[in-house]
Amino acid sequence: VEAVLRIWKWTGEGRVEFDQKPFDIVVDGQARQAHGKGVRGVLYAAFAIGLLRYCIDNRRPHPGLVVIDSPLTAYKKSQGGDGGQGPVDAGIEAAFWASLPSIGNGGQVIIIENKEPPPEVALALHYEKFAGILAAPNERNGFFPPLPPTNDQSPP
Incomplete structure (x- = not known):
């Protein structure tokens, strides 16, 4: 996880420990849960990708698939400032x-994200925009293709 945070240019030292009590990571002395939603999402993604990389590099069992939902989408409170939940750096x-x-x-990483990757990254990966x-007509509307229209009025 530390290596992933270094690659991602984490602003702190990026020292990661695992806290057995909540079964979660602590970064630079601060629990992951102590951060706002945006940073928690980034730290979760770093953990999931770091675990995948560790298992591959050390020939440890892993399904080889990581699915991450909205690691970069920051959430803001509607009033009273961002409460530490502003946009990801x-x-x-x-x-x-x-x-x-x-x-x-x-390893395969599937990222479901509202933000689009830069064009050079989209070209280097299998990128699907919904x-x-x-x-x-030439775009996908969602993950599953729409069902064809039917003339049948009976319930499915």
Whole structure:
């Protein structure tokens, strides 16, 4: 996890420990849960990718697949400031995207994210954009293809 945080240009020292009581990581002396949602998402992604890399490098069992939902999407409170939940640091975000092509063989990372990767990263990976209900004919509207229209009025 420390190596992943260094690659992602973590602003602190990036010293990671594992706390057995909550079964979670502590970064630079601060529990992951003590951070806002945006930083917690980045730290969870670093843990999941770090574990994948560790298992591959050390020939340890791992399914080889990591699915991460919205690691860069920061959440803000509607009033009273961001409460530590503001946007993820731009340097970390750029380094996150740039690191994905280097994960290499043996592992697959699926990232579901509202933010788009830079064009050079999208070209280096298998990138799928889901355009939603307003998708053009040449775009995907969602993860599953829509069902064809039927004339049958009976329930499915």
